[in-house]
Amino acid sequence: MSLGVIMLVHTGFDRAEQMVRHWAHAGCPVVVHVDSNVPVATYDAFSQSLADLVNVRFSARHRCEWGTWGLVAASQEAATLLLEDFPEVQHAFLASGTCLPLRPIAELQRYLDAHPDTDFIESATTADVPWTVGGLDRERFTLQFPFAWKKHRRLFDLFVKLQQALGYRRNIPDGIVPHMGSQWWCLTRQTLDAILRDPHRPTYDAYFRKVWIPDESYYQTLTRLHARIVESRSLTLAKFDYQGKPHIFFDDHAELLQRSKSFVARKIWHDAHLLYQTFPLPDDPLRADEEPNSGAVDRVFSQAVERRTLGRPGLYMQSRYPSSDRQTSIAAAPYAVLQGLDDVFPDFSAWLTRQTGAQVHGHLFAKDRAHFADESEVYRGGLSDNARLRDYNGKMFLTNLIWNGRDQHHCFQFGPADTQDIRWTLAKDTNASIWVVSGAWSIPLYDSGRSASEVRTEAARLQRIEDKFLRVLRSPDARARIKIMTLAQFIEAPMDVLQTIIDDIAGHRGNALKEVPKMPDLTGLPDFLQDLKNQGMHPFLTGDITVGNTQQTIPAVRRKPYVISGQ
Structure with missing residues (x-):
């Protein structure tokens, strides 16, 4: 069986090239999507740098802004090309140019071979997701969001308030229950092909085009319609801070990343030379069958979030002065x-x-x-x-x-x-x-x-x-x-x-x-x-x-x- 990679790239093209070669040299076909915001000259230079790799393709380009439909359209375009040009691919892995394989790619391939019918995608209903940030969970599926949140913040907020004041509510298409989760997934060929060829796809696409942050809900929802076995977790280690922003891994995270036993990590700092030199780790027969375990990383990041938001009892810093409503221990000791x-x-x-x-x-x-x-x-x-x-x-x-x-x-x-x-x-x-x-x-x-x-x-x-x-x-x-x-x-x-x-x-x-x-x-x-x-x-x-x-x-x-x- 074969693993194919869909890679979304918008910056850091030297590191993205390095990652494409990692995957391609391990025998994984790669389809690259480059954001249409990237200048043509930069795009041409990047594509030419990878021209020697026969198992690398470039898909049609879409404009990708955070929280908008363009990210889903880009992955659809790349996934269609991957399935058409590489019929041997049985699992498709969505990655970005800042994703770094931590373990040998051969271990990931063997792991997927042992789970041939399993789709690895974080997928939870809105009622069960406690980590939405920004005040919109169920409403992201019932209101319209035609404005980009990052570029048109004021229009975004005004349009949301207008819809709430008017009591506007969009109908969810019949047959689907909105789910949410990490945008970084690994789907079987059968499930991905079923999503792309679904006869109701025009209806689903039209609906999710106006959903807020659709890349965290489109595949997560439709996978539930077509998958045989869903493992509701991502094989990519991606952490977020208390504001919902992706955490960036630096060189001093090397030991932590190794302890996670994860196959891939995101988001790696462009100049983290030690990480790019260390990973992926060399083959180790003793580690080959280990399950990814991000528990140790989760504990460290939970403590970091608590330290960032609450500080330490009895220690007050101007940069993160704690809210008096959340304080319990004011002094440092009894x-x-x-x-x-x-x-x-x-x-x-x-x-x-x-x-x-x-x-x-x-x-x-x-x-x-x-x-x-x-x-x-x-x-x-x-x-x-x-x-x-x-x-x-x-x-x-x-x-x-x-x-x-x-x-x-x-x-x-x-x-x-x-x-x-x-x-x-x-x-x-x-x-x-x-x-x-x-x-x-x-x-x-x-x-x-x-x-x-x-x-x-x-x-x-x-x-x-x-x-x-x-x-x-x-x-x-x-x-x-x-x-x-x-x-x-x-x-x-x-x-x-x-x-x-x-x-x-x-x-x-x-x-x-x-x-x-x-x-x-x-x-x-x-x-x-x-x-x-x-x-x-x-x-x-x-x-x-x-x-x-x-x-x-x-x-x-x-x-x-x-x-x-x-x-």
Whole structure:
């Protein structure tokens, strides 16, 4: 059996000549179509350069613009000539001048010989194709597209909007179900001949002439009418970026292309000399029966698309600034936000550092300055503790701090007295763990020695600010790991909460608590809160603080359980 090649060429004629000779020297007849946009002198020079090859033909030329009927007409013209002049051809392979065989062509021929009745063409219904780019999937088959999208973008868009506004809808010819897929196919002689000789071909051609990007749907649809066995995949490795543009392979893709085990790859950069020297690979009996496997390539490109569209968590670049609607991890690594704990335990930061070994900062967003863990004026990455510089873009301040210190787990204190512009950033970051003891701001006010009447205004202000933050944390848009408890709930069982915080920060390195942070004497706190209520300020965020709560504020250290066995 024989393999024939249809090659569409519009540029890069020296490389196209090299590819034609690859195929022809391997015994494959080649029919070349050159875009009619190419000057006659260039066309003549190209055809003359291949005049010594007896199994190469040139078909009648058509104007080929992206997304228009000309590409289908060109392949029809070349396919008809291929089947007429080379009756021994049993499979027709559609390629371009930038397609490069990766494996020996003899391996491809043997592979097709083992599948004599199989048509290799990506073909899926519009309902099952998730990768259409541009907003038109089913509509590309029911509207008319007389204008080229690339050259007449404004006319194209206006005509589409006009048809949509008028409710215009074109009828799909009876007997066909529109399918879509890659334009690079390999069809059996029987299927291709049936498509070209179909008695309804004038109807089908007239219909697809006004379909958008018909080269991705014409053969994909009609193959379903005439094929005996359809393998819905292309034997050509062609990748596309997130905008639907073909990806270009360069020299540094050599190893990736080899791992793909694909027979042919597109689109190869004109000056990728290493690729053109390396491929096709020499014959290898151990590889001869390997199936094409683009899984490894697909994974790499999926990661590249994700990197291109979303960037890396915590790293922001002007060239691909991510959309806030698609962000999940704002910072580069997990970190903890602790609100109210340093009010309950004055020495909490130093204690937590000893327990976890983490970088425990003070109030990074305090009004006066950023209180870094080492109390320095400049932190890693040149971050200044200047409040005005920090508040110019608090989100970038936080992400820079985490990025530059991502080798450590960071924690910082937060509270209602701090700058609050950062609260939505914290709530939406999946890398953030937020622990809030609500109403803890009442303890420093109580310890100040001032009367309830003197601190009433300040208490109301702090509670109002904290309540807004809690509303943000309880929003459906919040994605951080959030734990909120009232002061009353916390002081009833502080050891359990502290152990959970340590386990979250230190992970498997966390140990059972052996040292308890010192809590101030809260004996008079219930009376202080009652005085606030008497002054007209209701501290509802503290929870129900009673004398019973405050008498249990010195927790016993939990001992490790053990078992005593007896006779």
